[in-house]
Amino acid sequence: MTAKIAYDDVEVGTELPGRTFPVTRATLVQYAGASGDFNPIHWNEKFAKEVGLPDVIAHGMFTMAEAIRVVTDWAGDPGAVVQYGVRFTKPVVVPNDDKGARIDVVGKVAAKLDDHTVRIDLTALCEGQKVLGRSQALVRLA
Template sequence: MAARPLASVSVGDVVGPVTVPVGRDTLVAYAEASLDGNPIHQDEDFARSVGLPDVIAHGMWTMGASGSVVADWAGDPGRVVEFGTRFTKPVVVPVGGAEVVVEGVVTAVDEGTGRVTVDVTTTSAGQKVLGRCVAVVRLD
């Protein structure tokens, strides 16, 4: 995808919404790739024994899925120069899988630096799962 020119981006422009599925197979693959073998991500009985309703997605997977939506919007992952968030609620992944919905809004355009700021909202099952999620994207 070609990068968006800065001149075509305005405060208030919307990113998404994009729905990203997450299944148990996603959690296994992410655990293997990240070396995060915490059983709360794969073992239902263990997850419930520590007070969770079921296994949960890795927080960094959720952040990565959100960042990927922004990168796709920007046209190149290298254009995302900053991305930060707080983890506010877990993404519960029952046997049938779950979804996260990622959307954003451009809140600032800096013509001097060629960067835009995007406030990102990521939800699952109708609940916000990331807080203070902000991306800075270079579009020139």
């Protein structure tokens, strides 16, 4: 599959529209049900603190999935993403309140490669702290 965006219309430095993703404890329960990952660090505050975490944390794969949405929304076709990888640098701590946490994600075209592919570099922050490092996606454009 290829994106709906033309390769020739994109320049290095093009910024993708950023997004903010809210994360609540309810979100984590829903994700656990969908993914089958019921590790208590994602829902049990007492357990999370006993293992040295500051509180319940979001699933790393959930954080990763939310971040790539910036790319798939921009590209117009999730199938245009041909490669995606991140390093988990800091957990997304999700307090037990009405607000929860927020993951702020921005992206930028970092390189134009051969065969109509671009590399997108993503920055994902929670409370001003980078939660994903080396977050990069390769996207095949039209």
